[in-house]
Amino acid sequence: MMIGGRHFRSVWLEGGTVRVIDQTALPWKLAILDLANADAAAHAIRTMQIRGAPLIGAVAAFGLALAMRQDPAALQEAAATLRATRPTAVNLAWALDRMVARLAGLPLAGRADAAMAEATAIADEDAAMCAAIGAQGLPLLAGIAAAKGRVNVLTHCNAGWLATVDHGTALSPIYRAHDAGIDIHVWVDETRPRNQGAGLTAFELGAHGVPHTVIADNAGGHLMQHGQVDICITGADRVARSGDVANKIGTYLKALAARDNGLPFWVALPQSTLDLEIEDGVAGIEIEDRGDAEVTHMTGPDDTGALHRIRVVAPGSQAANPGFDVTPARLVTGLITERGRCEASETGLRGLYPERFAPQR
Amino acid sequence: MMIGGRHFRSVWLEGGTVRVIDQTALPWKLAILDLANADAAAHAIRTMQIRGAPLIGAVAAFGLALAMRQDPAALQEAAATLRATRPTAVNLAWALDRMVARLAGLPLAGRADAAMAEATAIADEDAAMCAAIGAQGLPLLAGIAAAKGRVNVLTHCNAGWLATVDHGTALSPIYRAHDAGIDIHVWVDETRPRNQGAGLTAFELGAHGVPHTVIADNAGGHLMQHGQVDICITGADRVARSGDVANKIGTYLKALAARDNGLPFWVALPQSTLDLEIEDGVAGIEIEDRGDAEVTHMTGPDDTGALHRIRVVAPGSQAANPGFDVTPARLVTGLITERGRCEASETGLRGLYPERFAPQR
Numbered sequence: 225m226m227i228g229g230r231h232f233r234s235v236w237l238e239g240g241t242v243r244v245i246d247q248t249a250l251p252w253k254l255a256i257l258d259l260a261n262a263d264a265a266a267h268a269i270r271t272m273q274i275r276g277a278p279l280i281g282a283v284a285a286f287g288l289a290l291a292m293r294q295d296p297a298a299l300q301e302a303a304a305t306l307r308a309t310r311p312t313a314v315n316l317a318w319a320l321d322r323m324v325a326r327l328a329g330l331p332l333a334g335r336a337d338a339a340m341a342e343a344t345a346i347a348d349e350d351a352a353m354c355a356a357i358g359a360q361g362l363p364l365l366a367g368i369a370a371a372k373g374r375v376n377v378l379t380h381c382n383a384g385w386l387a388t389v390d391h392g393t394a395l396s397p398i399y400r401a402h403d404a405g406i407d408i409h410v411w412v413d414e415t416r417p418r419n420q421g422a423g424l425t426a427f428e429l430g431a432h433g434v435p436h437t438v439i440a441d442n443a444g445g446h447l448m449q450h451g452q453v454d455i456c457i458t459g460a461d462r463v464a465r466s467g468d469v470a471n472k473i474g475t476y477l478k479a480l481a482a483r484d485n486g487l488p489f490w491v492a493l494p495q496s497t498l499d500l501e502i503e504d505g506v507a508g509i510e511i512e513d514r515g516d517a518e519v520t521h522m523t524g525p526d527d528t529g530a531l532h533r534i535r536v537v538a539p540g541s542q543a544a545n546p547g548f549d550v551t552p553a554r555l556v557t558g559l560i561t562e563r564g565r566c567e568a569s570e571t572g573l574r575g576l577y578p579e580r581f582a583p584q585r
Numbered sequence: 586m587m588i589g590g591r592h593f594r595s596v597w598l599e600g601g602t603v604r605v606i607d608q609t610a611l612p613w614k615l616a617i618l619d620l621a622n623a624d625a626a627a628h629a630i631r632t633m634q635i636r637g638a639p640l641i642g643a644v645a646a647f648g649l650a651l652a653m654r655q656d657p658a659a660l661q662e663a664a665a666t667l668r669a670t671r672p673t674a675v676n677l678a679w680a681l682d683r684m685v686a687r688l689a690g691l692p693l694a695g696r697a698d699a700a701m702a703e704a705t706a707i708a709d710e711d712a713a714m715c716a717a718i719g720a721q722g723l724p725l726l727a728g729i730a731a732a733k734g735r736v737n738v739l740t741h742c743n744a745g746w747l748a749t750v751d752h753g754t755a756l757s758p759i760y761r762a763h764d765a766g767i768d769i770h771v772w773v774d775e776t777r778p779r780n781q782g783a784g785l786t787a788f789e790l791g792a793h794g795v796p797h798t799v800i801a802d803n804a805g806g807h808l809m810q811h812g813q814v815d816i817c818i819t820g821a822d823r824v825a826r827s828g829d830v831a832n833k834i835g836t837y838l839k840a841l842a843a844r845d846n847g848l849p850f851w852v853a854l855p856q857s858t859l860d861l862e863i864e865d866g867v868a869g870i871e872i873e874d875r876g877d878a879e880v881t882h883m884t885g886p887d888d889t890g891a892l893h894r895i896r897v898v899a900p901g902s903q904a905a906n907p908g909f910d911v912t913p914a915r916l917v918t919g920l921i922t923e924r925g926r927c928e929a930s931e932t933g934l935r936g937l938y939p940e941r942f943a944p945q946r
Contacts, residue, residue: 251899412902414880416777416801419897422880426899438904440777440880441803442835446910449837449867474803476810480841506810519775519783519801522883524895532893534885536780538612538787541773543799549807 225385225392225399227254227431233390234279235286235347237340242286246273247386251427252525259283262291262302269309269316276387277461278354278494281315282347288323289339296335299327312512315496319346347389353494354391356562361397361457361492362404364560368454369406376454378411378444381472382420383459383492384428393492394459395428397560402434410436411447415472417518417545441474445481456482457560460493467553467568468505473546479555491551491568492560495577505550512547519543586746586753586760588615588792594751595640596647596708598701603647607634608747612788613886620644623652623663630670630677637748638822639715639855642676643708649684650700657696660688673873676857680707708750714855715752717923722758722818722853723765725921729815730767737815739772739805742833743781744820744853745789754853755820756789758921763795771797772808776833778879778906802835806842817843818921821854828914828929829866834907840916852912852929853921856938866911873908880904 225232235244242259248271249255257273259265265287268274274283284306291302303320310316326342327335368375383394391399401408410429415421422438429436439447447453456478462470469475469491482489502508520537537543556568566572574581586593596605603620609632610616618634620626626648629635635644645667652663664681671677687703688696729736744755752760762769771790776782783799790797800808808814817839823831830836830852843850863869881898898904917929927933935942 411905414777414898416775416803422898422902424899426902430899430901436902438880438898438902440834440906441801442777442833442838442910443905443907445837445841446834446872446907449911472803473801473807476806477803477838477842480806480845481838484841511807519799522885522895522897524883524897526893526895532887532895534883534887534893534895536883536885537775537783537799538785538791540791541783541787541797541799544772544804545801546804546807549803550810 225390225428225432233347233351234274234386235283235389237344242290244268244274244283245386247275247424248273251423252531259286259290261294262287262306265290266306266309269306277313277315278350278388278496280310280313281319282343282350282389284316285319285323285343285346288320289336289343292327292336292339296332299324299335318496322346350388351390353562354388354393354396357393357492357494357560358391358396358400360562360564361490361560362400364455364488364490365397365401365406365408369401369408372454374407374409375401376409376411376452378413378447378453378456378478379425380413380421380458380475380478381415382424382428384425386424386428387459393494394457395425396492397457398434399432402432408434410434411444411453412436412438413441413444413474413478414438415474416441419522420472444478448481448485448487453487455487456489458491460491460497461548462499462509463491463493463497463559464502464505464508465500465570465573466503466505467556467559467570467572469551469553469556469568470505470509470548471551473549476549476551479551483555488557489555490557490560494562495580498573498577498580500580506552509550511549514545514547516543516545519545586751586789586793594708594712595635595747596644596750598705603651605629605635605644606747608636608785609634612784613892620647620651622655623648623667626651627667627670630667638674638676639711639749639857641671641674642680643704643711643750645677646680646684646704646707649681650697650704653688653697653700657693660685660696679857683707711749712751714923715749715754715757718754718853718855718921719752719757719761721923721925722851722921723761725816725849725851726758726762726767726769730762730769733815735768735770736762737770737772737813739774739808739814739817739839740786741774741782741819741836741839742776743785743789745786747785747789748820754855755818756786757853758818759795760793763793769795771795772805772814773797773799774802774805774835774839775799776835777802780883781833805839809842809846809848814848816848817850819852821852821858822909823860823870824852824854824858824920825863825866825869826861826931826934827864827866828917828920828931828933830912830914830917830929831866831870831909832912834910837910837912840912844916849918850916851918851921855923856941859934859938859941861941867913870911872910875906875908877904877906880906
């Protein structure tokens with residue numbers, strides 16, 4: 225997508241150099257990092273200079289390609305090093321497995337070029353998948369705009385192009401609608417405690433020129449009560465077989481408010497987010513507690529631009545920080561995937577992804 | 586209530602001096618202000634050194650008493666000056682009207698002493714009313730503790746003793762339960778954007794020794810889904826004839842989550858919070874937009890204790906900031922008042938406050 229009129233991806237190859245946007249500097253500074261070698265790629269993943277499951281997978285693939293330039297014999301070691309950076313990221317393991325499978329049978333001399341080609345393919349495929357999510361979601365927004373002249377979308381957290389290679393998931397239909405000339409405005413939940421909405425989503429939308437307004441996470445219900453929201457679209461971290469959706473903490477509260485106000489609540493995801501092993505998302509999806517510092521402290525610039533880390537909780541008080549919650553499928557109007565839209569249910573998912581379900585006996 | 590083992594009120598008379606706790610310095614510093622004259626009282630109200638509707642009324646009353654020490658002939662002028670500090674605060678006008686009615690007929694020489702006595706009575710009555718709310722709410726907590734051995738309460742914003750003269754509204758039953766030896770723990774919503782939960786409620790509870798944990802406003806639904814909340818209690822800014830509750834933005838989302846998880850959601854209020862002129866709270870209660878700076882910036886100390894005001898929203902992005910929302914009566918289990926508990930409905934309110942309803946024909 226665009227930053228100041230220039231097209232960017234979140235990872236790209238430029239004259240043989242792998243480049244990424246340093247997301248730890250956003251939204252205060254647009255800093256571009258050259259990943260000189262696999263260690264730099266591993267460091268970028270580990271320190272969350274890049275984040276978002278699809279992007280982690282793509283950067284790991286480029287990291288392995290950089291390792292092949294240095295020592296094509298060290299395929300397994302390099303893959304293991306990269307794999308250890310974010311052990312729970314499912315896309316990381318998937319991308320590295322794909323790279324190793326592609327490269328292991330090749331002569332050493334051919335690995336570097338083949339690796340860079342495969343990493344590029346992984347990135348291109350992710351961008352294409354996100355573009356397809358945008359195309360599948362667009363009719364929802366176009367339909368509202370046709371009826372009302374304007375669309376107000378509410379989103380939570382960052383499911384934008386910075387979390388993927390390009391386009392994003394929840395934001396992909398929004399960018400597509402905006403680029404198509406639809407009058408669209410986005411309510412951006414700030415998304416405490418890490419503020420991915422106020423930081424990354426607002427940055428993305430602003431840089432691309434999409435009208436948006438940041439709100440406290442507390443405000444969405446009130447806006448829905450007063451007709452200021454037409455539709456909610458969020459991303460997902462994991463979607464269970466039943467259609468239950470694990471996403472950033474607080475998503476469930478917005479789904480409840482949408483239901484109470486008769487508003488559609490959609491979840492956008494690529495199929496890599498499906499976890500068909502889990503039936504009941506509320507009972508079955510483990511929620512990580514991310515430690516209290518994200519709640520007790522915040523970082524940002526003062527008026528001179530100097531960054532400070534300040535305490536925002538009373539001294540001596542403890543905090544808890546569950547990172548995600550699960551929105552039961554009954555509150556989800558539907559899922560937007562690269563293959564189409566479906567009901568948030570096993571029946572809905574089976575219709576789009578028949579090959580991923582075991583044959584019924 | 587207690588701070589470090591010493592009993593405090595939020596406004597008190599000490600050797601003829603009117604003292605308040607400077608709430609703009611909390612939770613980082615306990616600063617006590619001597620209000621030397623009516624101007625100092627007006628300044629404290631205007632700059633929110635003291636806040637909370639009941640406390641504003643009491644401090645205004647003391648301010649008028651200080652004015653009577655200086656010039657007992659200037660009763661109306663002093664009342665007008667104090668009244669203009671927070672024009673929408675209903676308790677402010679109520680307290681000043683009461684003071685003027687008490688003093689206007691007195692000889693000038695008697696006004697100063699009578700004024701200080703009346704202000705003291707207003708403060709004492711507020712403290713007694715809040716203590717009664719605590720007594721009326723205690724059985725709810727005691728009942729849960731009897732059944733489960735422990736009570737987990739979730740609260741939103743600050744409806745504690747700092748918002749009143751003593752005890753608070755929503756927190757009054759909690760203090761009473763804790764003081765009675767009930768094993769109670771409070772989940773404190775940080776309450777963006779002004780963070781009254783993370784700042785004032787956490788400070789109050791910590792200073793009094795009540796176990797508590799601060800959470801992002803996003804987290805409550807998840808905790809309720811997983812059995813970590815037994816009951817919600819909040820305060821109210823205004824309660825309509827129907828029982829609809831206007832309170833700090835985000836209250837509605839917690840009421841929805843409580844309903845979805847079969848948990849009780851109670852609202853504590855003194856009768857001064859009732860607005861029987863309004864029937865439908867969602868349609869009828871005007872919600873003030875407090876301006877975007879509360880959302881875009883936060884203030885707190887760094888590790889050295891130096892305070893900084895930092896930006897927390899992407900540069901160039903706007904914010905919206907509705908200050909309150911309305912929780913429909915259908916989501917409220919009941920109201921806790923100084924006269925008892927009732928259903929959140931006209932029928933319930935009529936039972937407790939028959940004299941406030943016009944005779945039925």
